[in-house]
Amino acid sequence: MNILLHMCCGPCACYPVPKLRSEGHDITGYFFNPNIHPYKEFKHRLTTAQEYAQKVDLKLIVDTNYQLRDFLQRALTIEKNTDGLNLDNRRCRMCYAWRLHQTAIYAKENNFDAFSSTLFVSPYQNHEMMKDVAQKISQAVGIPFFYEDFRPGFAEGTQTSIDLELYRQPYCGCIFSEEERYSNSFKKKRKKKLKALFNEQNNK
Template sequence: MNLLMHMCCGPCACFPVEKLREEGHQLTGYFFNPNIHPYKEFRHRLTTAEEFAQKVNLPIVVDNKYQLRDFLQKALTIEKNTDGLNLDNRRCRMCYAWRLHQTALYAKEHHFDAFTSTLFVSPYQNHEMMKDVAEKIAKVVDIPFYYEDFRPGYERGVDISLELELYRQPYCGCIFSEEERYSNSFKKKRRKKLKAMYAQKKEGLADE
């Protein structure tokens, strides 16, 4: 199949490219990640994706527009209108949907057989949510989604990225994940908030 492969970064593409080529697929990378913060990190991941593509002879299409303001507008709108217990899930779902929808549209417009994503290699992403989002987008855009669980090859991908001397990032990309990765005070506040919300719900159920 002639696949358009959404690339969240260079390192995450290492194993999917190896695996899909072994299966006989023709690949083109597609870098579209408006969630990445800050700007220097965005440029670093973009250039690393291009570096990887060059090293493995992978055609790549790059959307180099920095759309942090648009991402924040979408994310903060969700935060304003969402129960705190479901905030992370809904925010992540929006982020997955935006990137995969754009990939599907490009694949459809440029006559690819299907689309896929390197997101499915990460053991840290919400795999089932991404799969559900991608399958729904495939129906709306009318182009097949090529699903494969790349997680068994995650460590192999790490090894390849180290061999290729690629920059490896320590968080998923968005400003929220960066805060969650580095801020101990944020983690404590969130745990306290969730504990209080669960207690309130428990009391409400007891009163019924």
């Protein structure tokens, strides 16, 4: 099967690519990640994805458009119109959907047999949400979604990325995940807000 594999970064491809190849599939990487912040991080991850692709002889298609403003507009619209309880889920769903939808469209227009993503290797992503989003996109666009749970190979892929001396990022990618990764005050405020909302709903 000729699969277009969305790549969120180089390290996350270190297990899915050889695994899919071992199953007899032809793989082409597709880098489309408008969520990554800041621009230097975007360039760093793109360069690392290209570095990995070169090392393993992987064809890589790259969308170099830096769409931070579009991403923030979508994310902040969600934040404005949600109660706060499911903010992260809705924001992440939007991010998954945008990237996977673009991948599916490219795959459909360029005669691939299916699309997938290296996001499915990460134990830190919302796996079931991504799967649901991808399946809905598959039906809407009219191209198969190739599903495989790559998480069992996460540790192996991590070691491979270390052996290949690839840059490994310390947060998911967006400005919100960066804040959540480094800001202790943000974590405390968010925990307090969620607790207050939870108590308010229970008292109704």
